[in-house]
Amino acid sequence: MATSKKKIFTLCLSTTVVTTAYANSSDSIHGHIGGLTNQINRDIGDVPGNRYNGDFNFTYFNYKTGDLEQKFNFSALVNDQNLTMFSLQEAYVAKDGLFRPWDSAEKVGDRMSFGRKILPWSGVDSLWGLGKFNNRKNFDFFDPGQEGLVGIEYENRSSNGFFWKAFGSPVYVPEMNPSLDINKSKKTITSRNPWANPPAASTQISDGGPFVPVNYIVDYPELAEVVFRYSIGATVGWENKFWVVDAFVMRKPENQVSTKVNVKLNTPPEGTFVNAYINPEFYYHDLYGGNLKYRNADVEMYVSGIAVRPNTYPDGNQEATDYTDIKTKKVREDYVGGGVSKINDVYGMGFNYVARLSPFDRDRDSLAQDPRWNQALNGFLMRNFTQQFRLSADVKYDMLTTDRLVMLRANYNVSKEFLTTLGVNLIGTPDSGKSFWSPYTNNDSLFAGLRYIY
Numbered sequence: 001m002a003t004s005k006k007k008i009f010t011l012c013l014s015t016t017v018v019t020t021a022y023a024n025s026s027d028s029i030h031g032h033i034g035g036l037t038n039q040i041n042r043d044i045g046d047v048p049g050n051r052y053n054g055d056f057n058f059t060y061f062n063y064k065t066g067d068l069e070q071k072f073n074f075s076a077l078v079n080d081q082n083l084t085m086f087s088l089q090e091a092y093v094a095k096d097g098l099f100r101p102w103d104s105a106e107k108v109g110d111r112m113s114f115g116r117k118i119l120p121w122s123g124v125d126s127l128w129g130l131g132k133f134n135n136r137k138n139f140d141f142f143d144p145g146q147e148g149l150v151g152i153e154y155e156n157r158s159s160n161g162f163f164w165k166a167f168g169s170p171v172y173v174p175e176m177n178p179s180l181d182i183n184k185s186k187k188t189i190t191s192r193n194p195w196a197n198p199p200a201a202s203t204q205i206s207d208g209g210p211f212v213p214v215n216y217i218v219d220y221p222e223l224a225e226v227v228f229r230y231s232i233g234a235t236v237g238w239e240n241k242f243w244v245v246d247a248f249v250m251r252k253p254e255n256q257v258s259t260k261v262n263v264k265l266n267t268p269p270e271g272t273f274v275n276a277y278i279n280p281e282f283y284y285h286d287l288y289g290g291n292l293k294y295r296n297a298d299v300e301m302y303v304s305g306i307a308v309r310p311n312t313y314p315d316g317n318q319e320a321t322d323y324t325d326i327k328t329k330k331v332r333e334d335y336v337g338g339g340v341s342k343i344n345d346v347y348g349m350g351f352n353y354v355a356r357l358s359p360f361d362r363d364r365d366s367l368a369q370d371p372r373w374n375q376a377l378n379g380f381l382m383r384n385f386t387q388q389f390r391l392s393a394d395v396k397y398d399m400l401t402t403d404r405l406v407m408l409r410a411n412y413n414v415s416k417e418f419l420t421t422l423g424v425n426l427i428g429t430p431d432s433g434k435s436f437w438s439p440y441t442n443n444d445s446l447f448a449g450l451r452y453i454y
Helices: 003-023 123-127 223-227 318-324
Strands: 029-037 052-062 068-079 084-096 109-117 149-157 162-169 181-183 188-190 202-204 211-218 231-239 243-253 258-266 273-281 284-296 299-310 333-343 347-356 375-384 389-398 404-413 418-428 445-453
Touching: 029 418, 123 284, 123 299, 123 333, 123 347, 188 211, 202 318, 211 318, 258 318, 273 318
Parallel strands: 211 273
Antiparallel strands: 029 052, 029 445, 052 068, 068 084, 084 109, 109 149, 149 162, 162 231, 181 188, 202 211, 231 243, 243 284, 258 273, 284 299, 299 333, 333 347, 347 375, 375 389, 389 404, 404 418, 418 445
């Protein structure tokens, strides 16, 4: 095991020992440390970075009536390429003034939180991992997860069911995963993450000609240019025991950094190669949307929509895309989704649907990023057979591109502290190779894992 892996493992283990001792007298600390291998069958998942990993999670939550609410949720993962990924999903404190009057089941009052917090404002964005609103954890794309936004959120609720929330922030934290390795001296951009899609290392200047190297010269921005970017938004709605309806608007930087690319062809006597000049761009976009939800005991139904409007629409650079595979054109995006689920302590099942309403033509929009989902169905099923044994299945299918994601999993608690997992993750993509999921078609896995739960 490499030195950096040992350091990460030692840090995680030490933290686990200390926090576990504290957790014996407090229910507010939990997490896990463990490992997973995808090498049960060497013909499946044999992709660098996807063969095995070790992961760690630490969650602290503390709330008592009249006190500050505090939450801290941190995760780390180390893969077989010695790449360490970090994710701070939430880290905030909140002053909760909400209370339940004697004649109402709904909370009234106000609440203010400060720090990094997941804002549950868009159901379709979070369920389908679109990454337009909250950041994504992105350790892998099967389960992208969510990371919160950094700022201040204020919430006010009235006794008649009306509520409103406001969010503001002077700082910006982009998504960190999956990361790229930029080597300034070698002028290369690579990745040790199987879910990253680095630009082309070489290219053909003419059809049928030899491949020549591409040198990447990255213009690093000043830290202040990245961090000091504002976000502001609000949501209003109404709810009672069974129904919730709300609408939101948000102006914020995009979660993923875009790039401006210019290329220059070099020929003898210097040599034949391509110089690609990369300038990170931090575009803003406006988000609009709403949700309608019905809930009754363990049954929930919802309809949710989101509209994404980039503040600028760069047309992209066809020559740069041909040489580097970097797509820079932006288009508007509109999604609507809905679903129904029933989840309790014994079993869970549900069905979801999402459709992209905004047009996207692969032949005409070759400079724009392929949508993650276009017209997709999702079904999931979970069954707890005993307190120790659980089976689950999750399937997603895009009817437009024929992309398929299949996740099957069996969990068995050997004891209160140890959890074993056996499962399979499969990706299916169209024969044309033209879809968001096509670059990751070899990231299938037949896996087994062991975690220590505290």
